[in-house]
Amino acid sequence: MIFGKAGFGGAVADFEAAVSAQDAKRSGKAFVRLQETFGQARESELLDGGPRLAAVLEQVPPAPRAVVAVLVGACVERGADAERCAPGVLAGLRWALEQAVAFADAWAATGGGAFPAPDGGEPGPELVERAGFEAAVGWSTLPQWEMAAVAMLNHPGVRRAAGSRGDALRLLGAVERASGLELKSLAHALLVLDDEPLVALHRTSGTGYLLRISGIGDNFQLHTLLADALVGGGHVEGHAPSPQETAVCRETPGRWRPWAPSTWSRRTAN
Structure with missing residues (x-):
């Protein structure tokens, strides 16, 4: 493939097109370019790129999805429209929390022991064998989803649009009770009172x-x-x-x- 425009804006366009076409090879190359070009992105590229990446989050495979969500959060922190970006990120957060609950249940059912630290990377063979791939990814990527979600929830408009945050708090509590893992920044963001x-x-x-x-x-x-x-x-x-x-x-x-x-x-x- 011959990539389109250079820079972060070009990487966003290439990633968006490749994900929509379900082209794994092109998506992987564009995914690398997103991370390589973000630091030099112009303001206009960030304002445009955040919502576009958020719109395709659901189509991104589970492991890289969390990294893309963090990029969306970083775009929001630098001025992208949080209310346009939030639905995709918060849906991804819910998925990760649900998978983390499933991971905790599977971990206990397969011998228990100390929970592995969620490090944001691709889960190792033991985690996948004991809990399944998606549950292991959900657990491993929780810190990334926390960062991305907090970037959204820092905005009053997002909190108002999200309405009741009871389901997310319930899932977060279930993860903490089962594993001892505390995501304090996320918990505080979900508990913010408005009006x-x-x-x-x-x-x-x-x-x-x-x-x-x-x-x-x-x-x-x-x-x-x-x-x-x-x-x-x-x-x-x-x-x-x-x-x-x-x-x-x-x-x-x-x-x-x-x-x-x-x-x-x-x-x-x-």
Whole structure:
């Protein structure tokens, strides 16, 4: 085959065409070029390439699929449209989690022992023999799917479009319980709250505050931004976080949007 245009954009076009044609040899060559040319890609190539690669993810064989998903995530981190890229990546994440659950079950059923570290590479013969190829690939590529999925879930629009993340959390919990493997970044991303009402009661002053929060992923972030809104805003007494501490908690994609001050009486708070 004579490849098309040079650079990352050309590699994307060649890979897209080869995958659609189910040409394994051409796909393999284009797959290598994707990785070789990504570092020198122009912004326009990344903006265009991310959604195009995401659109063919499902057609890519299981092992290289995770690598392509990571490239899609890297495109999103550099400006590609996360909402266009997310459906393919999140579908791949679900597949990998399902296969990882199957891997854990098969590992326990074939003698157990310490679980192999998922290293992102092609699974070895022992793993394939004990669990089957797809289950072994799903397990081995979990860290790559975590990276790709977190890149998508960092965007509020993706989280809103994804709706309930209960299934992914359930599968993630099953993997952790069976194997002890923790994917903390993915768990935090799946638990982020958006557009959620929050009632904060201050017993000392007998007041209550109604707020709405978005982009909140953990209790430390919540406590820091709540203190900034209520103490820093002069509504209650206490120690307000520094501007630097608040800024760190605001840097995660998403937003904190308080309805302040919406205050209730002492009787209501008590």
